[in-house]
Every structure is written in structure tokens, then in C-alpha cells.
Amino acid sequence: MALYLGLSVSLQAAPFLVEGFADLDNLPGWVIVNNSTAGGATPEGWFQGTSVFAAQAGSPDSYAQANFENAGDPGDISSWLLTPVLTLKPQSVLRFWTIGEDVPGFPDRLEVRLSGSGASTNVGSTPFSAGDFATLLLSINPTLDDAGYPTVWTEYSYAFSALSSPLEGRIGFRYFVPDNTVNGSTIGLDSVWIVPEPASAILLSAGLGFFFALRARSKQQREESL
Missing domain, CATH: 1.10.287 (Helix Hairpins)
Structure with missing residues (x-):
């Protein structure tokens, strides 16, 4: 021992940050912002995992979930899950796992964005704004291809080696799907690691x-x- x-x-x-989303209502420092078109059945934006998927790790519902009902119908989805304030360095690495529901004809997309504005949670005020989170780090299925989002838990990573000095800010996970009458189903996010x-x-x-x-x-x- x-x-x-x-x-x-x-x-x-x-x-460092390690988050498995066992209790989405009690995530110290995390912030959820739903900038989607109003009127959806899941207006809170990101919510606790359901039986749609089993979590990548931990208990079956210990993951964060977002879906097409974040917005009204018809509507545009822009649902944000923001990390606590982090001090990122050139050696820092982000790792996370994500999955999408296999529903042909309704593709999903996840963006990972960066704000260097300290504790700011400014993501703008419309489904298409990004506010202080103007830096796009990763986009999973950027062109909304029908089979472009992984339907099994898949790990992604981003190295902050391009930073020239430490940066204080937040990372934003954005479920970003325009026109939910022809796009959008359900995605999950799990096992987020940020190490220095x-x-x-x-x-x-x-x-x-x-x-x-x-x-x-x-x-x-x-x-x-x-």
C-alpha cells in the first residue's frame, strides 16, 4: 500500500481532471448551456445517461448524453458541456470517449472547442454562436455524414503542443446539429481525462x-x- x-x-x-459522469447533477465546476431552439423535450441540454447506451466505464448510466430533443421541432441544436477552469500547458493532453446511436438518416456531430478566457462560460446566445469558445480543437463528423459518427465507444485525443505558454480557460463539448428534422439522434460522452x-x-x-x-x-x- x-x-x-x-x-x-x-x-x-x-x-489533472478525470470525469466519468456518475452524477451529472453534481459535477463541481462543470457548466451546461443549451443554446438550441427552444421547445425541446430535453431542454436541459446534456443529461444523465439512459439505457440507450451502456457507459464506456462504470455503472451503465454513468455517462453524459445529449439528443435531438435538446431543441424544439423543427429546430437547431447547440448544447454545450463545459469543463471546470483548467490551466493547460504545451504538454497537456485531452482524452475522451464518445458514441452515437445507429439511426440511418439522422447523423450526429460533436465539436470540442477551447476558450482561453479564464472562467468565462460565454458561448453566445444563438444555436450558431460560439462566444469565447472560438477555437475549434476537434469536430467528429463535421459534414454530418450519415455514417460519420462512431456507433461503438471510441476514444479521441487532442494534444495541446501548439500552445506557446500556459493558458487558463475551459474546454467545451458541443452537440451541434442544425435542423433536427433531418439531422440528429443521440450521443454519449464518457471518461474525460485532461492530464498536464x-x-x-x-x-x-x-x-x-x-x-x-x-x-x-x-x-x-x-x-x-x-
Whole structure:
């Protein structure tokens, strides 16, 4: 256990973000903004995972979900999930998993955007505005191809190596689908990691792996002693 604790202490010295969305109503620092056309059945925007998918990790509903009902019908969807304020460095790496529902004829799209304006949550006021989140990092299915969004959990990553100095701001996950009469179904987002450098991710994995190995060994020893 001493080795695990040592790893834990070293990891805590370097800030990072790990979010599995076990409880979307209690995410410290996260912000949800729904700029979609009003009148949808899910006006809150992103919401707790449902039985449409099983989560990439954790309990079946421990993921964030957005769908075509974020907007009225007809309407345009622009549903944002913003991270807490982060200090990103050239060595920082973002990793996350996403999935889309396999519904032919109703393609999905997810944008990952960056704001360097500190704690700002300004995403504009219309479905097509981005406010302070003007920098597009990734776009999954940018041209809304019918089979362009993954229908199994798929990992994506972005390295901030182009930064010349540390940047304080937020990352925004944007479910962005115009005209939900011909586009949009359902997507899920899970297992978001933001680490200050690749080495931190390796140490985190090693520390957690060692902890779970010790827990399994302790359980086995208790069972053998009965």
C-alpha cells in the first residue's frame, strides 16, 4: 500500500481532471448551456445517461448524453458541456470517449472547442454562436455524414503542443446539429481525462492499477481465511 500512496501523493502535486459522469447533477465546476431552439423535450441540454447506451466505464448510466430533443421541432441544436477552469500547458493532453446511436438518416456531430478566457462560460446566445469558445480543437463528423459518427465507444485525443505558454480557460463539448428534422439522434460522452503531461497519465494508470490489484488480493486473502 505504501507504493500506491506514494504514487497518489506525486499525482496530487500535478493538477489533472478525470470525469466519468456518475452524477451529472453534481459535477463541481462543470457548466451546461443549451443554446438550441427552444421547445425541446430535453431542454436541459446534456443529461444523465439512459439505457440507450451502456457507459464506456462504470455503472451503465454513468455517462453524459445529449439528443435531438435538446431543441424544439423543427429546430437547431447547440448544447454545450463545459469543463471546470483548467490551466493547460504545451504538454497537456485531452482524452475522451464518445458514441452515437445507429439511426440511418439522422447523423450526429460533436465539436470540442477551447476558450482561453479564464472562467468565462460565454458561448453566445444563438444555436450558431460560439462566444469565447472560438477555437475549434476537434469536430467528429463535421459534414454530418450519415455514417460519420462512431456507433461503438471510441476514444479521441487532442494534444495541446501548439500552445506557446500556459493558458487558463475551459474546454467545451458541443452537440451541434442544425435542423433536427433531418439531422440528429443521440450521443454519449464518457471518461474525460485532461492530464498536464503524458507521464502523469502513465503514473495515474500505474497507481490505480496497483490499488485495484491490492484490493483484489486483500479480498482473496479474506475469502481464504474463512
